[in-house]
Amino acid sequence: MKKKYTIQKSPFVVPTTDGKLIEEHFGNATDKNNQVSIAHMVAPPKWKEPFQTPEFDEYTYIIRGKKQFIIEDETIILEAGQSIKIEKNTRVQYSNPFEEACDYIAICLPAFSIDLVNREEN
Incomplete structure (x- = not known):
């Protein structure tokens, strides 16, 4: 079986x-x-990534440290124990401008694919 x-x-x-x-x-x-x-x-x-407009929903749960999100024109900082859902087709930049590493879990629906992330050139 x-x-x-x-x-x-x-x-x-x-x-x-x-x-x-x-x-x-x-x-x-x-x-x-x-x-x-x-x-x-x-x-x-x-650390930081270029802006992107993914074709998937992304959920992030912060385990340790802090992570910065620039979503459209709004800057959000999450700390350990907090989470966020960012809807697909939303312009976002992920970064860790802080002094300690950020440990987190990311869940993407549908699955992450480099073909669906739509990263902008620097």
């Missing part, structure tokens, strides 16, 4: 060039699941 659960013991570590740790537990890179992606991330101090 096929088991009706999957335990992830070896998440896919996404290669990055900006010092950010991305461990995808479920999603396109790990199990070819394009419905949802779940990743553990650590953004180093002073």
Whole structure:
């Protein structure tokens, strides 16, 4: 009988060039699941990404540290224990302008794909 659960013991570590740790537990890179992606991330101090307008809803839960979001024209800072849902097709910039690393969980519906993130050129 096929088991009706999957335990992830070896998440896919996404290669990055900006010092950010991305461990995808479920999603396109790990199990070819394009419905949802779940990743553990650590953004180093002073890290930031370019603005983007993703074609997926993104949920973020902060475990440790702080993370800054510029959503449309509003700046929001979340701390440990707080979470946010950013609706798809919303212009956003993620960053950690602070002195300590930010440890968080990101969930994307549908799953994160570089083809759907729509990052702006610097």
